[in-house]
Amino acid sequence: MNLRTDLALEERENRNPKGPSRGVVINKKNIDNTVITRIEIKNQKAAEGLKKPVGRYITLESEDFKLSDPESIKKASYLLKSELLKLMKDLSFSSALIVGLGNRSITSDSLGPKVVAKTMVTRHIKNYMPGHLDSDILPVSAISPGVLGITGIETNDIIGAVSQKLKPQLVILIDALASSSPGRLATTIQITDTGISPGSGVGNNRGEISRYTLNTPVIAIGVPTVVDLLSIVRGGNPDTPDSSYEKDYFVTPKEIDRLIENLSKIIANGINLSLHKNIDLEYIESFIS
């Protein structure tokens, strides 16, 4: 059954709900009301099976990601920080470029630009006022490159060009994703070291943004914000054709505007906390405001 999803976790569930997969290591645990699943796709064969590139995928799932009160956001932010640090552990970097993918004027696609707006951007301060920030604060820059339909330019070309110019030692991409299950919308954060690779698990795609295309380590953070209506219908009737009119409709949570605002805080906090040592949410809030 062909259900559209950008989550490695769902690809695996939808394809092979029960049995083990050769070349795929899965590890699941519960922390603080959150289910954390670590999937590692170890070889190209497994990648082709799951239509996702070789690499690590960490999925955090919690209904609490929908809560907007300061305590809940704090808890989620530190959880995300701790999982991001796991992906960063083997990397050595002292600068980063944050990239907010998506269309800022379409609510369900605006997660990336909204995270960028809450990121601690420090590169210019480090450059022009060198003593002004503590040495624990890394130089971080951030762009929202827009989408092909608005710029006429492939997003990976803009990111590639800017990255080549700045030579950041780490690129973090943020994007809104598709899921095949409404229950995962706004309750799931996927982080991966594979970058964004629209279409399939096999490298060198048009549009791929990854350590291979940028020559820099890449971490991608995504949250599913829409389900294709086709996926819902197909859940009940697997034979629904690809051309069915349902492909033009999205399913979103009723409160999508508030939920995306919320998740953009959690993700920006998680990024800020994981990049700079010895800072807390109060420091971030003072910096951003």
Added chain:
Amino acid sequence: MNLRTDLALEERENRNPKGPSRGVVINKKNIDNTVITRIEIKNQKAAEGLKKPVGRYITLESEDFKLSDPESIKKASYLLKSELLKLMKDLSFSSALIVGLGNRSITSDSLGPKVVAKTMVTRHIKNYMPGHLDSDILPVSAISPGVLGITGIETNDIIGAVSQKLKPQLVILIDALASSSPGRLATTIQITDTGISPGSGVGNNRGEISRYTLNTPVIAIGVPTVVDLLSIVRGGNPDTPDSSYEKDYFVTPKEIDRLIENLSKIIANGINLSLHKNIDLEYIESFIS
């Protein structure tokens, strides 16, 4: 099967797809790529059957309502004008209050406030600069009262209070509606002389905004912008319970932002053209800008 819809047309289809209904007169015709269905609910018994108040409902359906080019918008605007004039024919009014219902900061609910922003508001000019506008131009005012969750005030109370103060001779309400069928989203405009009556066809509801509660003729204009996911699932499985999680999800067209902008132009044009004699879209555009 209990599918949520604000369209009289769909209530009828969903309840009694084939046979005739006592007390309901239906008339359908095609004009200019648009299906126009006129439904008249003639008595209280029929009203209870369809859970809609006694009155007239005109539904315009066209895929062309999704087109944003000036020609398509013009065609749709004049079609709407012509149907609005049918509802206005027996009314005698020389002033109007336009009310944009809904939450301006939730895309799918923002149709009303967006129409208000494109309405020719003239009341203050007629009052303070009496000779400035032609006598064909009626005094028109417009408000967007917000929603209960933001104001803490029942919307009908705000409208009732303002209407009692201004004593307009016609009130036009604009609201985003729910449909039970994705294909009707952003392709359907319902106009009715019954007002907005959440819940059922039997008068005096909490929240009702109608000629009975305002003591003024009311025309309501609505466009379905969402389908409850529950309606979709129930289409396949009529026994899905009301408490099912799908009730917290909406189905919308992928381009909902653009489509609502588009429909707000058509509806504002239709209202402006039907209220003021001898004006055209160019005059409206010069006035609004």
Added chain:
Amino acid sequence: MNLRTDLALEERENRNPKGPSRGVVINKKNIDNTVITRIEIKNQKAAEGLKKPVGRYITLESEDFKLSDPESIKKASYLLKSELLKLMKDLSFSSALIVGLGNRSITSDSLGPKVVAKTMVTRHIKNYMPGHLDSDILPVSAISPGVLGITGIETNDIIGAVSQKLKPQLVILIDALASSSPGRLATTIQITDTGISPGSGVGNNRGEISRYTLNTPVIAIGVPTVVDLLSIVRGGNPDTPDSSYEKDYFVTPKEIDRLIENLSKIIANGINLSLHKNIDLEYIESFIS
């Protein structure tokens, strides 16, 4: 010299910089880096002299109102709360209506609607879920009535109508003001028990919104966000005529967007803290989000 200002403090400075005024009591003190001036206009003669109605005016002045970090906002919020409580001391009320005046889509005029968006609106919760909130939490409602040019309706008519319907026991108005001095922009908060009375100190004006027109105690909170360029030019050349082209230009601080966002937080916090007993900023933040 005729300089436009909505601040009682500046009217007094501009008219009578040194000597005492009969019927005007002035008291100035410094608290926490903030100058607090209390002016009481005691009789109609003094009111005519200062072109402001009889009543109390409290002005808080501090460069710190421009700071966006959480600590600075907290300090300013509690200072404002404490001065608001002074105006509320002799009032007995157990419900309130908050009114955000001004045009939400013009930055320098958007203070009122922005405060409304951060107000704890509770009336509907108290009504429909009576036990849900602590008894210390009063029923509060809030509207942004828009401006004459957009609605075609006099703002005081909308407020009067809604107030008559809801019968709140206190009305709080928030508005962006004009000052005659750039240094006061975004650094000054005026609170008064006289309401808003465009034009002069003599009652019953067109547009007046006050305890006399609403039959309810009114507190008005204002922040100067613009200086008429004419006031600047006239500072250097008192003979500049009223019709001079400078009247069509505003002076604003370079960071007006950020400053208004900031002040809207301070004012909303101050209102929330003064209306409901035993709550703190954390409670407010959880409630609003």
Added chain:
Amino acid sequence: MNLRTDLALEERENRNPKGPSRGVVINKKNIDNTVITRIEIKNQKAAEGLKKPVGRYITLESEDFKLSDPESIKKASYLLKSELLKLMKDLSFSSALIVGLGNRSITSDSLGPKVVAKTMVTRHIKNYMPGHLDSDILPVSAISPGVLGITGIETNDIIGAVSQKLKPQLVILIDALASSSPGRLATTIQITDTGISPGSGVGNNRGEISRYTLNTPVIAIGVPTVVDLLSIVRGGNPDTPDSSYEKDYFVTPKEIDRLIENLSKIIANGINLSLHKNIDLEYIESFIS
């Protein structure tokens, strides 16, 4: 007297109001209620005198640029087209990149991003659907690179990187400018073939964006939207020091929001009309919508 301005025309007026300047050719004429001044700075000495690079500057001045009705916008758009074609006459190009400079969330600085949103972006359609557009339609792309304080990246670095990747044969920059005279705000459009060169007339500045830094012909289009309050005060008192507090305040027209929206239409139209042959405003409107 040191008044801040980005207009070559004002630099010349402020420095040398009467006499001729060696190396500067000036030509003034009236077309259709609009004063068009063509200034050519012919050599480096004259450039240093006027603090503007060698090149051509065309200034269009008209109170009509403030009018929002379709006829006025049409007239201004075709006037701008005709002057743009003069700067393009000696260039040979078959692709273009439009760059909207400035901060989209500060009204007075948002001109560039607003023009980008109304630009006919065609590059991706020409690439992926080659036959879909007429051969008169050139491939055009567009970006809004943001500002240093938000991205942490020098704007010229982003533009340089993207331009090097895409190799457009013409770059058009749009930016909000400073004037020294309130009367010029929103009534003046400056177009130049020198690019943007913050600071002085002498090449190779930090931040310069020009044919020399991009290796591509550059046209810059600017509209003054602010006057430094310092310039106003200095007009009356030339000895006001640079550090004076007035430098932190801007003078803008009262209707700045509407005026910028208006000018963004005129400029986008002018660009669209001058880049693509044989199209009119109706075609543009259908394309953009």
